[in-house]
Amino acid sequence: MVRATKPVGWHTPVPDDHPAAALLSAAAVRRHCQEVMARAQAGRSQHFRWQPEQLAPTAAYVAETIRARYPDLQVPYHSRWRHFEAGGVDRWSLLAARAGLQGEAQREERARVRIDLVIPSVLLDAGAGPDWRFRDAASGQTLARSEGLGVASLALFESGAFSADPAQPLRSDATALARIKPAVIGAAFQVSGDNPLVGLEGRSALLARLGAVAAATPAVFGSPARLGNLLDYLKAHASENRIEAGFVLATLLRALGPVWASRISMAGVPLGDCWTSPATRSGLLPLHKLTQWLSYSLLEPLEDAGLVVTGLDALTGLPEYRNGGLLLDTGLLAPRDPAFLTQPLTVDHPGVVEWRALTVAALDELADAVRAELGVSADAFPLARVLEGGTWAAGRRIAAERRPGGGPPVRIASDGTVF
Numbered sequence: 001m002v003r004a005t006k007p008v009g010w011h012t013p014v015p016d017d018h019p020a021a022a023l024l025s026a027a028a029v030r031r032h033c034q035e036v037m038a039r040a041q042a043g044r045s046q047h048f049r050w051q052p053e054q055l056a057p058t059a060a061y062v063a064e065t066i067r068a069r070y071p072d073l074q075v076p077y078h079s080r081w082r083h084f085e086a087g088g089v090d091r092w093s094l095l096a097a098r099a100g101l102q103g104e105a106q107r108e109e110r111a112r113v114r115i116d117l118v119i120p121s122v123l124l125d126a127g128a129g130p131d132w133r134f135r136d137a138a139s140g141q142t143l144a145r146s147e148g149l150g151v152a153s154l155a156l157f158e159s160g161a162f163s164a165d166p167a168q169p170l171r172s173d174a175t176a177l178a179r180i181k182p183a184v185i186g187a188a189f190q191v192s193g194d195n196p197l198v199g200l201e202g203r204s205a206l207l208a209r210l211g212a213v214a215a216a217t218p219a220v221f222g223s224p225a226r227l228g229n230l231l232d233y234l235k236a237h238a239s240e241n242r243i244e245a246g247f248v249l250a251t252l253l254r255a256l257g258p259v260w261a262s263r264i265s266m267a268g269v270p271l272g273d274c275w276t277s278p279a280t281r282s283g284l285l286p287l288h289k290l291t292q293w294l295s296y297s298l299l300e301p302l303e304d305a306g307l308v309v310t311g312l313d314a315l316t317g318l319p320e321y322r323n324g325g326l327l328l329d330t331g332l333l334a335p336r337d338p339a340f341l342t343q344p345l346t347v348d349h350p351g352v353v354e355w356r357a358l359t360v361a362a363l364d365e366l367a368d369a370v371r372a373e374l375g376v377s378a379d380a381f382p383l384a385r386v387l388e389g390g391t392w393a394a395g396r397r398i399a400a401e402r403r404p405g406g407g408p409p410v411r412i413a414s415d416g417t418v419f
Contacts, residue, residue: 014254020269023286024253026246029316029360032286036279036354037361040333045279047351048358049334058330059369065397066374066389073374075381078318078388080118080125080297083150087141091154092117099170111305112228115298116172119227120162121153122294123206123259124185127321129198130407134190149189156188174225177211180204209259220255230298231305243307246314249295253288275353287319287356296384312382317363319356321408322395323387327362328355328409329398344411352412363391 014021022028040050066075076082084092092114096102101110125146134148135141136155143151156162160169161184164176182204191197214225222229234243234251253272260272264284277285292315299309317323327333328341333355335341345352367386371378400406 014257014269018267018269020257020266020271021254023266023271023274023284024250024257024288026249026288026292026315028286029288029292030364032277032280032282032284033316033319033357033360035281036277036285036357039279040358045336045354045358047336047340047354049336050358051331051334054330054332055365055369058326058332059366059373061330061398062326062366062370062386062389062391062394063373065394066370069393070389073376073381075385075389077299077384078296078390078392079300079384080122080150080293081300082388083125083147084154086143086147086151087136087139089136089139089141091138091151095154095158095170101170108231108305111301112226112231113170114228114301114304115230116162116170116226116228117154117157118297118301119230119294120172120177120207120210121150121157122290122297123210124153124203125149125290125293126199126203127412129196130405132189132191132195132197152189156185159188161188172227174211174215174221177207178215180207180211206259210256213256213258216258217255220251231302234302235305235307238307241307242310243302244311244314245295245299245309246311248298248302248309249288249292249315252291252294256291275348277350277353277357279354279357285353285357287353287360289319289356292316293318293320296387299384312384313378315383316360317367317383317387317391319359321410321412322392322399323363324355324359324395325399325408325410326391326395327359329395329402332362332366333358341409342411344413346413352410355410363387366391 014024039045040048066073081092096110100106101113128145128149132144132148134143134152136143136151158170160166161180162172162176163169164173165171182200185204186197186200189197191200214221214227218225220230220233221227222232234248237243237247257270257272260270264271264274264276271286272291273288274284274286276283295315302309340351363383367383370386371381374381396406399408
């Protein structure tokens with residue numbers, strides 16, 4: 001695990017013996033979410049009914065979605081890289097070719113650049129809202145939601161906005177990130193009165209804090225700080241070029257926790273995507289959605305650099321509105337109060353927090369049922385492929401069938417930092 005090189009503070013990775021460390025792992029997410037699920041399965045959830053008779057139909061719907069999208073069942077990882085390929089255009093490969101990053105000799109620097117790109121892109125990925133669109137000038141495509149955010153962030157990265165060195169635009173360094181402004185993101189994302197983007201200020205603040213945290217964490221990001229230096233940190237902690245997915249996530253949770261400065265803290269350590277909940281014994285509920293999404297999105301750059309990432313199923317399913325919406329739309333979860341589906345709710349609403357926890361736990365059960373439908377093993381079809389094939393796509397598909405515009409079944413008042 002990450003070891004602190006200085007006294008513990010907001011700017012240093014969290015050591016193993018700090019009380020917050022117990023909440024900064026995928027195992028902690030899974031354990032706490034299973035507590036919430038156990039209450040729901042016993043009929044003691046305050047907000048939801050668990051309807052297990054809908055598990056098989058939901059698994060069949062997901063399996064049908066996977067077969068339609070990937071008839072050969074060769075499903076890639078669920079990650080940000082799929083959004084860069086929106087509309088059948090592999091924009092990352094085109095950028096790498098333009099920048100001369102192809103070939104074996106460029107392998108490690110290419111991976112660093114990919115990390116430089118994907119970390120801020122993931123942090124910019126919280127829901128765009130129903131009315132925002134991005135026109136990709138290179139392809140002529142107009143994109144919305146996650147695909148639009150992904151392509152817009154790629155264009156922003158390529159412009160050099162995250163680099164303080166004009167001679168090296170394809171970098172994300174702490175200096176440039178720390179001074180990012182909402183107007184820069186708004187202009188790049190084509191935001192206007194007619195094209196509003198939910199949570200613009202929140203996204204900008206996240207990137208600025210990312211820069212400040214990276215600069216103050218040289219143990220992970222080097223000095224001068226660059227996000228891509230994370231590769232060198234992970235390589236130094238690999239054994240025979242093998243590294244566990246759980247270690248990647250723990251590194252990110254401990255090193256980047258201060259990015260979420262407005263959340264709950266424990267003994268001076270911000271806990272990130274972690275919420276109070278009466279449904280757990282500790283009264284806290286870690287979820288860490290964006291950081292796990294980032295961990296999934298780092299798999300391809302790390303493998304590109306020659307690392308073998310093991311233990312992928314240590315990571316959990318992602319508690320966001322496509323996966324969670326699938327459970328509500330198929331009836332696997334049913335809200336006790338119908339107003340849950342009609343009134344705007346904030347991300348810290350107890351029902352939203354519990355819905356997200358149940359989503360994590362349900363995805364484990366659903367993944368097993370989906371694999372049985374497909375006749376594949378967990379080794380051949382890890383959760384990262386179930387999500388991509390998969391539950392996320394099925395959540396979007398059923399939302400489009402149920403509601404004009406394909407919005408989620410829950411109305412979230414997003415601040416641009418969670419959903």
